[in-house]
Amino acid sequence: MNICRYVHALVGNTVRIKVKMTIRRIFSSFPLLATIVGNDVLALTNSAPAKISQLTIGSNFVRVQLKSMTEMEGCSQQQYYILDIADNKNSAMLSASLVIRSMGSTVIIQSDGCLNGYSLISHIYY
Numbered sequence: 001m002n003i004c005r006y007v008h009a010l011v012g013n014t015v016r017i018k019v020k021m022t023i024r025r026i027f028s029s030f031p032l033l034a035t036i037v038g039n040d041v042l043a044l045t046n047s048a049p050a051k052i053s054q055l056t057i058g059s060n061f062v063r064v065q066l067k068s069m070t071e072m073e074g075c076s077q078q079q080y081y082i083l084d085i086a087d088n089k090n091s092a093m094l095s096a097s098l099v100i101r102s103m104g105s106t107v108i109i110q111s112d113g114c115l116n117g118y119s120l121i122s123h124i125y126y
Contacts, residue, residue, distance in 0.1 A: 044122065045072050047081070047109040052101040060086040062094055064109065064121065072111045072119035081109050082118035093124050100126050 050066035063080040071078055083090050083097070100107055105126050112122035 045070075045111045045119070047072075047107075047111070049106045049108050051104055051106055052097065055097060055101055056080075057094075060084070061115065062097065063118065064097060066107070066109070072114075075111075075114040075117055075119045077117040078119075080118050081111060081121050082115050083121040084115055090121075093121065096124060096126070100124070 047066060047070040048068055050068045052064060053067045054063075054065040056063040062083040062085055064083060065080050069078060072081075083093055085091065085094055108125040109119075109121055110123035110125070111119035113120045
């Protein structure tokens with residue numbers, strides 16, 4: 001009976017130690033993984049300050065062109081930025097863009113990824 005307890009205790013402790021070491025390895029690799037993946041996937045890009053020269057409004061998106069366009073990485077179309085208005089979540093940005101355009105104010109556009117090959121607008125600073 002004592003031998004069974006000893007074997008059970010030995011196996012149990014060994015398994016516990018291995019699990020703890022595996023968990024430590026997994027969690028210690030997260031900062032490295034976040035650095036590698038985060039730079040490519042979560043990168044936000046800002047345009048240079050410029051005035052809005054053209055707006056084209058469609059049913060699902062608005063194309064915004066600045067007087068001096070900044071090349072946004074990873075998107076195939078560089079002549080416009082795009083604002084997704086398909087589900088009305090960006091209606092405030094659309095309204096602000098129209099007012100900013102009519103006032104001739106300078107803006108900075110923040111892009112977060114691509115939509116239909118264009119840089120997807122996530123924020124408009126003015």
